[in-house]
Amino acid sequence: MxxxxxxxxxxxxxxxxxxxxxxxxxxxxxxxxxxxxxxxxxQGGNLVPPECDALEEKRVVVLCRPPASHEFRQAGAARQLADRVSGLLQDNVPGIDVVSQRKVDEWIDENDPGEFEELGRAVNADLVLLIELSHFELFNGQTMYQGNTDVTLTVVDVKDKGRRVWDKPMGEVLFPIHSGIAVQDKSAQQFQRDFVAVVANEISRNFHKHDPHANFAIDALANK
CATH class of the missing domain: 1.20.5 (Single alpha-helices involved in coiled-coils or other helix-helix interfaces)
Structure with missing residues (x-):
């Protein structure tokens, strides 16, 4: 219409x-x-369809794996990212039921996070969205922030013997894209929250309708 x-x-x-x-x-x-x-x-909106609609009407658990080389140091960022993605999916994907990150954290505390299919079965999920970070950095040198990560997404069907429903190497995500931010302008914790929000948005857009031009001024957010 x-x-x-x-x-x-x-x-x-x-x-x-x-x-x-x-x-x-x-x-x-x-x-x-x-x-x-x-x-x-x-203009009335200019939405494009998602690349993957498999999460619609499903119970989904989101798990983010930090880089293997810095697993302990980046565990907090990985949990922040999983929580932010979960919220965006719950708000934007039709009919989705996202498992709370509290339940995910409780399971990880007692189990091997590598057994993500077991996690899916434990929380009665239909699908697991696995977010893998090959690296996650906040700094470009010693005096500038510039977030840099490399993301791979995989959707696994827990009910069908762990079949891979969809996967995508997203590649590198930079923030800000064109320049850094002086470290004295904001705390590392605040910049990490900002960067996590940007990465989470890039991830969630794969699974729901979105405006393909919404991020054209994303660098302006870096200085807020």
């Missing part, structure tokens, strides 16, 4: 965005994202 807007609705929407833009003028990053959102809404 073609979406249409009356002139009055157009004016109302643009007026709302203009007011918000004035309020956010001091924050360049917020302004860029606000304008992008305004254009998106006024």
């Amino acid at each position: 073609t979406r249409s807007h009356s002139p009055r609705r157009h004016a109302s929407l643009w007026f709302s965005f203009a007011l918000a833009a004035v309020a956010l003028v001091p924050s360049t990053g917020c302004l860029h994202l606000l304008l992008a959102t305004g254009i998106y809404v006024m």
